[in-house]
Amino acid sequence: MRIEKTDFEGLLRIFPEVHRDDRGLFAELWQAARYEDLWPELSFVQDNFSVSKKGTLRGLHFQKKHPQGKLITVLEGEIFDVALDLRPSSKTFGRVYTVSLSADDLSQVYIPEGMAHGFLTLSPVARVFYRCTDFYYPDDEAGILFSDANLGIRWPEVGELTVSEKDRRAQTFFEWRQSVGL
Numbered sequence: 001m002r003i004e005k006t007d008f009e010g011l012l013r014i015f016p017e018v019h020r021d022d023r024g025l026f027a028e029l030w031q032a033a034r035y036e037d038l039w040p041e042l043s044f045v046q047d048n049f050s051v052s053k054k055g056t057l058r059g060l061h062f063q064k065k066h067p068q069g070k071l072i073t074v075l076e077g078e079i080f081d082v083a084l085d086l087r088p089s090s091k092t093f094g095r096v097y098t099v100s101l102s103a104d105d106l107s108q109v110y111i112p113e114g115m116a117h118g119f120l121t122l123s124p125v126a127r128v129f130y131r132c133t134d135f136y137y138p139d140d141e142a143g144i145l146f147s148d149a150n151l152g153i154r155w156p157e158v159g160e161l162t163v164s165e166k167d168r169r170a171q172t173f174f175e176w177r178q179s180v181g182l
């Protein structure tokens with residue numbers, strides 16, 4: 001396993017070792033002892049799985065009082081993954097981290113608590129598995145508009161987008177800043 005730090009505090013790229021043979025492959029996607037140096041206090045309490053067709057865009061989501069750290073792995077296909085830093089004290093506050101994640105190498109990204117998260121499906125299907133450090137609280141959930149021009153996200157061109165009504169109606173980053181007095 002190889003770990004790369006990024007400019008974003010706590011946001012890591014993880015490359016699990018993938019063992020391939022004539023049957024297929026084997027990989028450890030999570031191993032507590034190996035990861036505990038990175039996140040001594042980390043514990044996952046919920047595993048999520050979603051399946052998306054090409055052009056599906058989910059996000060950018062976060063929880064206000066119950067922020068979730070997320071360890072994301074793509075089990076089939078490829079996504080363009082996005083994390084927006086909403087931590088006021090962070091030196092990367094307001095900046096966006098983007099990365100392509102693919103089932104080809106099972107590489108992961110860990111998005112720390114305090115960032116909004118979303119992704120766009122680039123392949124015909126994407127099966128996305130992610131571990132979360134807190135539970136889902138529907139009433140605590142919020143979003144930032146994925147197409148907010150001020151974020152400067154260069155979403156790859158994939159044709160027609162499929163986006164939930166909730167995500168289409170999300171607030172802009174500016175509106176969120178105003179609502180929390182930042």
Ligand SMILES: Cc1cn([C@H]2C[C@H](O)[C@@H](COP(=O)(O)OP(=O)(O)O[C@H]3O[C@@H](C)C(=O)[C@@H](O)[C@H]3O)O2)c(=O)[nH]c1=O
Pocket residue numbers: 048050058059060061062070117118119136164
């Ligand atoms: C997120 C979530 C949704 N649900 C339900 C609510 C709803 O009926 C259905 C679909 O929910 P959503 O439309 O919010 O699903 P989705 O748009 O995939 O939401 C997810 O997006 C990605 C980008 C994230 O980072 C996740 O944390 C989560 O917010 O699943 C749960 O039961 N538990 C959960 O943890």
